[in-house]
Amino acid sequence: MASTPNTLAIRSAVRTSLEMHEAGDCILVAISGGADSLALAHALSVEAPPLAIRVVGVTIDHQLQSASGEQAKKVITQLLSMGITENEISKVSVEISQGLEASARKARYEALDKCAEKYGAVAIYLGHTRDDQAESVLLGLGRGSGTRSLSAMAQINGKYIRPLLAITREQTEKACAEMNLIPWNDPHNSDKQFARVRVRNLVLPNLEENIGPGISEALARSAQLLRDDADALDAWAEKEIATMDLSDLGCEALVALPKAIRTRILRRAIYDAGAPSGSINAEHVSAVEALVTSWSGQGPAHLPGGVKVSRLSGRLSLLQH
Secondary structure (H helix, E strand, O other), rough: OOOOOHHHHHHHHHHHHOOOOOOOEEEEOOOOOHHHHHHHHHHHHOOOOOHEEEEEEEEEEOOOOOOOOHHHHHHHHHHHHOOOEEEEEEEEOOOOOOOOOHHHHHHHHHHHHHHHHHHOEEEEEEOOOHHHHHHHHHHHHOOOOOOHHHHOOOOEEEEEEOOOOOHHHHHHHHHHHHHOOOOOOOOOOOOOHHHHHHHEEEEEEEHHOOOOOOHHHHHHHOOOOHHHHHHHHHHHHHHOOOOOOEEEEHHHHHHHHHHHHHHHHHHHHHOOOHHHHHHHHOHHHHHHHHHHHOOOOOOOOHHHHEEEEEEEEOOOEEEEE
């Protein structure tokens, strides 16, 4: 078995995550067939058995390419070669409702959640790397996103675990070569119609060339700092929320809070009133905040999901119609 700096770094990162589980636990590993997920699966195949942790491999067939079924079978073959004998190909139908990338992601995570329930898995391991983290930060900047979005991906998010966020894509590629694993290059990863592909192949290399090396590492480090800030602000907002009726908010109390806390409370209140998950953007929140901080007798804010927010006698009323 190869014991190079690349494979050892990946195994060390994976071992640290596995130590949070107990003997007898089942975990899923999501494998696309790319270098990142293959390197992750291999590390799990080595590190999980001594801890008596059961590993199930899952590859999602999005059925978006003519040979997707054959590629999924190749992934299973490589998993078997690693000694991961319990595997599944999960076929999904991608309903294009939010663009191809977002729709495929939604279908993928829904399938992984179902597989986790099926196998009784306590965690789902994903192969995102430091490079993915840097790309996410730049995409968030391009959208004008807030602190939470700019903090990119969390290492632990519910049952989802990303142990390779400090590992580079180059390390996973080298580790696969050292272990005689054959990564799959998804054609979508070179299709410039996708914003992430443009960031990966054009924007980041341009930044490296014109600003200097280490941009990806710096962006990933910034994401962690922003995540720490976002976590602290979210915790403060939660303490305030615990003392409030989100359907009937006093404007005087909201004005007294910092804007970063106030907007978090308003966003939560809007969703609690019935707005669909993910439907509220900064403009929606700003319209409601104006009822609090810039009141001049304006009418109610009408929001997704039929939510209406009105100011009445110094209070915000949130109703769904």
